[in-house]
Amino acid sequence: LTRIDSETRRRALGEALWRVVLREGIEAASVRKVAAEAGVSKGSLRHVFPSQSELLTFAMQLIHDEVTRRVAAVEASGDVRDMVERHLQSLLVLDPETRAVIDVWLAFAARARVDPSLRPLRDETHAQVRDLCRRSLETLRDQGRTRPELDLGLETERLHALIDGLAMHATLDPEITTPARQLEILSQHLDTLA
């Protein structure tokens, strides 16, 4: 196989994995099920992903890329507060795809506790979201849209914890933590910083 063929195949397997996760949850995403979904043999899938850890790591890598893509996709036009809010909205659970992303993230984070090999990717994704929170607050402060004496370190952690908590609640209790409620809370939170 050339490198390109191999990449195409990995991407097709990633899409099959994602369909299984969306339908049945990450805990059910075994090598066997993903192979069946992708229409390849289990042995063939084991060739690419020797264990479920590699499969889960691949899913996490897709999430990492997706977060990067979403953040870059927000148009840098219009009011600065609107722009910052749209950036941060990309981290909330507003559709089934993002719910699956959070499921994978929580399962991956839980497994990383006992498998140190997974920690670099977990920590990198955590830092990526934290960095977006920090840059959002910096932008608002530099444009005079927050109190000037804002404690950036404290407010970054407060915003980051709020966003991750909302995402967790949206998968846990979608009747209460609806998309509309998440958007309202984020907006209210940014209001209180001004």
Next chain:
Amino acid sequence: LTRIDSETRRRALGEALWRVVLREGIEAASVRKVAAEAGVSKGSLRHVFPSQSELLTFAMQLIHDEVTRRVAAVEASGDVRDMVERHLQSLLVLDPETRAVIDVWLAFAARARVDPSLRPLRDETHAQVRDLCRRSLETLRDQGRTRPELDLGLETERLHALIDGLAMHATLDPEITTPARQLEILSQHLDTLA
């Protein structure tokens, strides 16, 4: 066995389970390991907990009881803001025991996604914490310690998400989300409601 013997034995097993979780994490807490820790045979443990799901459910029940105990243990004296803050502090990750509680909670919540039998206890624990957040905010509002027009539904979810997000971050990145930082953020959050 009488009922009391059975209760004593379950409690001893619960303590053994807790030691394994503290030392190695919930993912490593197999029936085999907990049996070895408690000094009983694997068969004997299987008699009480037929599968890891029952073991995990028992750990969650202990957590549920512990949250109830902590909330009740806060003395209802002194300044109302201090009292509310102490109640809410009991939900933060300020020691290794609480870190283990959060580990178990996250693992249990992840498993409940694919095992519907675990959902009632998960939902009850989630609602227990939400209820504490709501009552805390009601108390502050009724004592004139918040803006009178506080949107109680929205602020309950914002506080609850913040606390759960902080707890998750404290297990994920204890270098940044330290006990002192969590206390500071909770205090700052309550300040902004006034």
